[in-house]
Amino acid sequence: MCGRFALYSAYPKFSTKAGVPNVEEAPTPRFNVPPGTWITAIRQVSGDEPPRMDELWWGYKPKWAKGKASQPINARVETVATSGYFKSAFQKHRCLVPADGWYEWDKSTTPKQPHFICREDREPIFFAGIYTEREDGSLGCAIITEPARGSAQDVHDRMPLILDDESLEPWLDPDLTDREILRNVVHHIDAKLITHWPVSAKVNRPSGAGDESLINPA
Incomplete structure (x- = not known):
């Protein structure tokens, strides 16, 4: 899954790769981004416009899903294209969630040991995501796992x-709706690029977003 991540690199490191024009500012560093908050995402509204950076709510609940309908933060790659809850967004409302790395908890230890996972070369990464219009008119997203x-x-x-x-350009292209074509042109990064290390249990608390020490080896 992906339930916590970090974003601290300057936006141009992401925007240039994703084709977003005229982005110069740096984000406020967030070393512990939890669900149920506004996060930076990249989306392309139409094929005639370039991609753009927006703030999306990390929690996916379409406006037609009323009441206590689920608000997942993740969508499984195995079912996202066919699930009634996600397939419309997968077809036309795909996005990228820029990050520097993410956290996972090793369940084989007691207590569970958090790890920070990122690229070995520390280059920024892009999570594949989908988004939808929420009941209040804002946009909410889920990260695909x-x-x-x-x-x-x-x-x-x-x-x-x-x-x-x-894969960034075809993933964002709202005119590319054929599932088989997407499978052929969109690829994940080489698994050999991934590394991780244990970090402090301080990351267990969804606070201290500006605490750079959260990603330091424990």
Whole structure:
């Protein structure tokens, strides 16, 4: 799964790769981003416009889902294209969630040991996501997950779907709606690029977003 991540690199490191024009500012560093908060995402509204950065609510609940309908933060890659809850967004409302890494908890230890997982070269990463209009008119998103690969398997059986650079443009293209074509042109990063290390249990608390020490090896 993906239930906590970090975003602290300057936005141009992401925007240039994703084709977002005229982005110069740096984000407020967030070393512990929890669900149920506003997060930075990249989406493309139409094929005639370039991608843009927006703030989306991390929690996916379509406006037609009333009452106590679920508000998932993740969607499984195995079913996202066919699930009645997600398939419309997968077809036309795909997004990227930029990050520097994410946290998972090793269940084989007592208490569970948190790890920070990222690229070995510390380059920024892009989680594949989907978004929808919520009942209040705002946009909410979910991060797509896949079976863990590479060293991420040491910590958890799931991980966010991280796209390689060549996949960013087709993933964002709202005119690309054919599922089989998407499968052929969208790929995850090489599993050999993934690394991780144990971090302080301070990350268990969804606070201290500006605490850079959260990603330090424990």
